[in-house]
Amino acid sequence: MVDNHNGVDFILLEFPSPIQLTSxxxxxxxxxxxxxxxxxxxxxxxxxxxxxxxKELAESAIFKASYLNTGAHYSFASNNSLTPSDITQVSSQYWLIGAYNAVFNSANCSKNCPTTVNGLKFGSITTTKTTTTPTPTPVPTPGTLSLFAVVLLGLSLHKRRKAK
Incomplete structure (x- = not known):
């Protein structure tokens, strides 16, 4: 359970490879x-x-946002955020999730900023593993052709030697 009553509660999630938060x-x-x-x-x-x-921790984030009325099941793609943000394009190994805190709202809200106490128990967090396409390694054509020519020469010499 996390809440913002008399302090701050956040959960730091660490994954073995970068993921995207889905819901x-x-x-x-x-x-x-x-x-x-x-x-x-x-x-x-x-x-x-x-x-x-x-505040320093929030400023060091590559992405931060605050979401309103997440209810029982919330999809981050619905983007009910106080800031114009697209969490669906963010991948990271380290995610910090907690009850609402104004320092994570970079729009510096005034009227729309929630001031009430929030408390949540996370039942599940759905993620999507980001797949990175491996960068192809270029094969140098002249080197490959030279190696092929050396192998052919070696085979022909071996065949000649065997014939003698």
Whole structure:
């Protein structure tokens, strides 16, 4: 369970390879189901987490957004975000998810900014593994032809030697 009552609660998710967040299922809520999400570089270090403020942590994110009324099951593609953001294009190994916090809303909301207490229990988080197409390695044509010619020469010499 995470909430924003008398402090901040976030869950840091680490995956073996970059993924995209697809949806979240909340199994319990306390007041509202507003949440904040941030993605970090794949070289993210947890060693300095105790020295960073939440604002500094949010500023170091490669993506951050706050989502309103996520309800029981929420698809991030619906983009009910306080900021114009497209989470569906973001891949990361490190995702921070928690109850709503204004520092993750880069639009600096005023009227639309939720001020009520939020508490959530995440039942599941659906992800999509991002597949990266391997970069083809170019084969140098002259080198390949030279190697082929050397092999043919070697075979012909071997055949001549055997015939003698």
């Amino acid at each position: 979240i299922t909340n199994t319990w809520q306390w007041y509202n189901t507003n949440l904040s999400v941030a993605a970090f570089k794949n070289t993210f270090s947890t060693s300095n987490l105790n020295t960073l403020t939440l």
